[in-house]
Amino acid sequence: MSDVPGIAIVPAWNEEDSIARVIEEIRAYDPDLHIMVVDDGSNDGTAEAARAAGAKVARLPFNLGIGGAVQTGLRYAHQNGFGFAVRVDGDGQHDPAQLAKVVEPVLRDEVDIAVGSRYLGLGGEGYRSTASRRLGIRILARTVSLLTRQTITDPTSGFQALNRKAIALFAADYPHDYPEVEALVLLASHRLRLREVPIEMRPRTAGRSSIRTLSSAYYMVKVLLALFVGSFRRSVPLEDK
Numbered sequence: 001m002s003d004v005p006g007i008a009i010v011p012a013w014n015e016e017d018s019i020a021r022v023i024e025e026i027r028a029y030d031p032d033l034h035i036m037v038v039d040d041g042s043n044d045g046t047a048e049a050a051r052a053a054g055a056k057v058a059r060l061p062f063n064l065g066i067g068g069a070v071q072t073g074l075r076y077a078h079q080n081g082f083g084f085a086v087r088v089d090g091d092g093q094h095d096p097a098q099l100a101k102v103v104e105p106v107l108r109d110e111v112d113i114a115v116g117s118r119y120l121g122l123g124g125e126g127y128r129s130t131a132s133r134r135l136g137i138r139i140l141a142r143t144v145s146l147l148t149r150q151t152i153t154d155p156t157s158g159f160q161a162l163n164r165k166a167i168a169l170f171a172a173d174y175p176h177d178y179p180e181v182e183a184l185v186l187l188a189s190h191r192l193r194l195r196e197v198p199i200e201m202r203p204r205t206a207g208r209s210s211i212r213t214l215s216s217a218y219y220m221v222k223v224l225l226a227l228f229v230g231s232f233r234r235s236v237p238l239e240d241k
Contacts (some may be wrong), residue, residue, distance in 0.1 A: 004083035004107060007034040009073030010055070011066055011158075012090030016044040023053040025096040026088060036076055037090065040069040046090070066158070067176030074162075078171035085167050087160045093202050094159045101197045102161040112192040113166040116159035116199035136220050140181055143227060148188035152196065155181045159199055166192055178223040185227060 008026045012019050019037065026035055037050040041063035050057045058072055070087060077085045084106055088094045094116070102114040119137070137156065144155045158180055162170070169190055175182035187194050 005034070005081070006030070006032075006084045006086065006103075007036055007073075007077045007080075007082040008086050008088055008096075009070065009077065010035065010037045010050075010088050010090045011040060011069035011073065012037055012042065012046050012050070013040040013063060013066075013069070014042045014044045014046060015090040015092075016042070016046045016049050018092040019046055019050050019090050020053040022088060022090055022092055022094075022096070023050065023055050026099075027054075029096045029099050033086070034082070036073050038069040038073045040064055040066070065176055067174055067179035070158075070179060071170060071174040071176070074167055074174065075171045078164075078167050082167070083164060085162045087158055087162075089158050095200065095202055098159075098199045099161070101199055102159060105195055105197065106161045106163050109163070110193070111163075111195040113160060113162045113187060113194050115154070115157050115194065115196050116201075117154035117157055117196040118199065118201045119153040120196050120198040139220065140223065143224060144181060144184050147185050147227060148194075150188065150194065152184060154196065155184055157196075159201075175226070178219075178226050181223055182226055 010019070010022060010026075015022075023035055023037070026033060035055040037047070037055045037057045039047040039050065039057055039059040041060050047057050047059045058076065060069065060072065064072075073087075074085065084103065086099055086103060088096055088099070098116065102116050105111045105114045137154065140155045141152050144152045166187070169186070169192065170183065173186065175186065184194065
């Protein structure tokens, strides 16, 4: 759907039951997209299912976490000269049929990164998760909005499109512990252009989230501390494109 070569990066951890469907849906959106599944140390048949569905697979020897998996894909994208990248999680919650919403602003060079928001334009409701998670999202959104001086509604969204400049930044320097949240602050420090676009998110049908209810409060404390520390980080210079 574009003359610019693009890649879909699909981080996956124990997503054997959903990964083939995700790949099929990405191909239905754009059969020309190169698809890279980053198997983050799964102990099931995720890698085999992804290969059988026709995707290229990078299999990490052990679980690095979502940040390490995504950066692996972005380094591959940067080294191989892709003009843009999209990120679609391997659990099936992201709907590849909505990729145009995040890709088009990037291809029109209106932004460096577009992020799909479950809450934008929906009266603050949007995707329905647990009450504790919705509260956590609101706290993080307000904190990130303050740090970036830009209104952010969905700071944990991993449904994204990035241009070459954003790919290069994150290939060199990408947070590992709480990547989506911290990356927004990193983008702002490099003065990259960010836009949220409204998307719908599907409920998880297989596998399980890496963040469980009992760990939500612990997660919140750690991510807020990481944001505070990250706001003092020295930026990594970007390479010339």
